[in-house]
Amino acid sequence: MKNLLYFFLLTFTVVHAQDKPNILWITIEDTSPQFIGCYGNKDASTPVIDKLAEQGIRFTNAFSTGTVCSPSRSTIITGVPTFKMGTGNHRSNYPIPDFIHGFPDYLQQQGYYTSNNVKTDYNIANEKDFIKEAWNESSRTASWRGRSKEQPFFSVFNFAESHQSRTMSMSFDWYVKNVWNYLPEDDKIADDAFEMPPFYNDTPEMRKQFARVYNSIKLTDNRIGELLEKLDKDGLRDNTIIFFYADHGEGMPRGKTNGINLGYRVPFIVWFPEKYKHLSPWGEAGSVTDELISFEDLAPTMISLAGGKVPDYLNGRILIGENRSQPKDYLLLSSDRADNGPDLVRTITDGRFVYSRNFMPFMPEMRYIRYIEIADITKHMRSDFKLKKLNTLQEKIFKTRPHEVLYDVENDIWETNNLVYNSEYNAILKKMRNQLDTKVLQARDILFAPEYEIGLISKNQTPYLYRLDDAKYPFQDIYNVASLSGLKSKKTAKEQIKLLKSKNEIVRYWAAVGLMSQNKTTLESFKNKLMVALHDKYPPVAITVAAIVHENFKTEESTQLLKQYCKSDNMDLALMTINYLLYVDDKAPFIETIKKVHDMPNRNYNVKAGCMDFLGILNIVENTSKTEN
Template sequence: MKCFIYFLLSLNLVSAQDRPNILWITIEDTSPQFIGCYGNKNASTPVIDKLAVEGIRFTNAFSTGTVCSPSRSAIITGVPTYKMGTGNHRSNYPIPDFIHGFPYFLKKQGYYTSNNVKTDYNIANEKAFIEEAWNECSNTASWIGRETNQPFFSVFNFAESHQSRTMSMSFDWYVKNVWNHLPESDRIADSAFEMPPFYNDTPEMRKQFARVYNSIKLTDNRIGALIKKLEKDNIRENTIIFFYADHGEGMPRGKTNGINLGYRVPFVIWFPEKYKHLSPWGKAGTVSSELLNFEDLAPTLISLTGGDAPDYMKGCVLLGEKCSKTRKHLLLSSDRADNGTDLMRTVTDGRFVYSRNFMPFMPEMRYIRYIEIADITRHMRADYKNNKLNALQKQLFKIRPAEVLYDIENDIWETKNLADNPNYKGILNKMRKQLKTDILKARDIHFAPEYEIGLLSKSGTAYEYRLDKKNYAFKNIYHAASLSGFRGKETTQKQIKLLKSDDKIVRYWAIVGLMSQDTRFVNSYKTDLVNALDDNYSPVAITAAAILYNCFESKVAENRLKDFCKSDNMDLALMSINYLLYVDNKIPFIETIKKIHELPKRNYNVKAACMDFLGILGLVDNNSGTEN
């Protein structure tokens, strides 16, 4: 119906129109709950709100990934991370030669393309990739460099709402870089907003959370200045404006977590009068509940500018002559963020969000250095330790369930997991089935451990490897992975049996599943775990060592973990240290971790995991990074 309406509106008009300019305004780390036009009366976002009133506001827009580089990988290529192998934050693996940044196709259609300035595309050979995609990519790039009457596609990335401003950098740094750039009348006080219920409502927490509102306010001011420049250059009436955030809010429980708060983003498209016929959603001020994600942006822009999207782009064309039928659900993904490994997959129909935790032995507040250095995290962990949190707030620090189901229409802060509610059994089963169907169809490459992706990327690409049914027996792999997180005697028995599989990745998921089991179910299988300690596939041996050490205080396992922590393979080292963050007795590893942190050629993630380990024990100051 959407495309039919567009057809009627545009009949006999398209050929008479010049091609539109396109301006992308992207902001960082922001959920719609903190934007005025999405219902937050405490927010001050008049520029964004006006765009929404005059344009089309989307309530069901989702990022493809919950941290910047994976989401930007999906945006620039039009390929979701779970197909490309780009879901792990700043991993930089090769992609097939036939996949280009979508502005490359716009250039071929005569558009001038500029990017100001963030790239972070999470792929190998990024410099050549950028040069191919953009006419200009710099902190001064704009539409200015185009030829006379040449249409442009210009991107402006605003970092004012980034997690560095809202939490990670010191409060003094925030004052210097955000607060001092706001007129006094724009500043939002600590008492001028409602706290999300999963945070403790204390003066210390309010002081930190006010940073979110003020950073978004500064962002709104910056967007206003850009739009004035567009008007000053007399090109606004020839320009379609897209506004969106790269993923959810950059605060604890949002960014990096595969729930609605990590995925859902504000998204607005503004059409000038000249191009209003291109909107299939109707008149200005319309609010659309259509489902869209970042996989859709590349094919939409290529189609809008007169081209045909390549076959590898499977996203929907949102507007224009070739717009796609609206879909009924989306598959979303969340993987490693910095040193915090994870794997979550999500299905949403817009109202319900169903997320599957495949590594639930880690809490939502898992250890990620960029989050740990923040004052707000320090307050949260101190309040948890001192028993000052309610049951909901404590849940952020406990192991996760295998699956969560939230009704976003009635529970926007995701406080009530409906997965165990018998009244929602039908919805749960439907979404479980849909998730399985979509993952199997995609042949999700991130069910291979990152260690494996690193190895195969030396001679090929993860995108192509996942299609190799002989070497990547995905149906069997997913069967093993689908057990992970479900706890019980029967599931444990199945996982122990899968430890004898000929497929190394099946064995990996069997042992990862055992990592999430209750100790009382694992205790009967010590011999099987000892045998797994000698597995020729290192990810299996490492995980077996972590279980044996944590459950049985095995000295052999302890020594194996110490050796793996020192590995020159950064993926194996990170896996080992990451497990140590969640074992009960960390004391025997202190000297090993201190030495590893000082070893040469350790990458950022390994060093960050070391710092998190030492920070847990109070051996480093999380604010300064120095030893106590």
């Protein structure tokens, strides 16, 4: 009787679901809209994407919530921002609450067949169980073809042809085998057939490398065309709404991993068949909208489109249908650790202006990340920087960042002119500062806890729920001291030194991080207090202070402490220490320690990668000295 009832309910659901639209997601990797034809790039060759835009709706203000793949995909699949779940650090493994599900699970409850081909990378603990619940099938062969007859589908196809591995990181020979050789001769884009972004040195070697972006996107466009032909062949185009977008910004130096527009903004197109054009709130085919959308909006939109009830924990907008939410005036975006390169940037954008606060400004935009450092283009850029072949703009990305930036991307698409110090923009700057402070405080951003702390929290509960307990996580106090980071003055330094005695360890941590930006002259009068702080019982504080003391005073005690933590069994502490050493001037005392750490059998990828970057810096210095001589 129970089996009969189940069969009846399943049959009813499928029959009822026949009137629902199929939904196809076409996702690509590491691509900014500046490199796609329909977004105004006349040098790009993207006819398939351009045709989707011509027949669909093109979004000019669509944003990833992160700047590297796994944090972005964490928000995409759950609909919850990483700064609430603790999933902002690339390829971490922290638990999320049981009540947070992959949104395709809700679509299944509405009778949909869900398939994913093939990338997951959701950046959470117990990912296999999470995937199994979300997808009817997730594999390299998954498609709509696995569904029951007349069952609506939600199918994702992810194309890796524009991934950073193709555009820069892997060797040129690898790129030739995996991209260039797959392009027909007429599709290949020559090294002199495009304009270079102004923050790159326009040389033949740089052009050879940058042409990889255009050719990789061209191959991606071809692959999308092949998928759409399959959709047509199966007679499904007339019943399918198509979404096209990239997972974050361009996989080139200064794009992906950076909390600026070039890291966040993505191409985004929605195509409606005639049958469902009435669902579009943005007008007819070929329309362009400047409505602000982010990846936080995708889950609630899909659930509502499928006919489901959006759960309370989802705060993104519903973009389509009778339950459509009111448009937003601005978005909060975030950028955190990418591989072995820790960072913390929070961004507010209204589409035209992008305001970013750098909470670790002592590191440059071109911070050391192994997957970027192995690329030939990065090696050329660093060599040209050492040899003083770059102009002021091109040099800037190798130097410490300002603690805040404001760009007018409508008139400065490559973000070359920081308007923070332009008095004409004071009102806009003040407004966006306040917006960022308000939104971050409302979110109770858990990623202001060092990754070491998030690891400790995750042993007993989820970071998502922990952040809501003000007794355990006094976020107002933490944010107040973190907001001092990057402000350079004796007055600020005095306040930070005072906060090194706070009862709260995360407050002390941010006081120490802020002191990283103070100069030696300012710190001289606080040397004795810094020496005391070397003995802080909270390792992230002791490590950070040790880096400050070593850089400015070169004491034996600070050197030994840093060597000790390089070898820590806790990978978060080891990585934090090695990352600081990447940016100190005197690296000589640590060379042998780093070599030994790299060869230790229990080191994870990020720690080994940090070691490789440290040793690589020394090789670059030696090679440059030989060239100059």
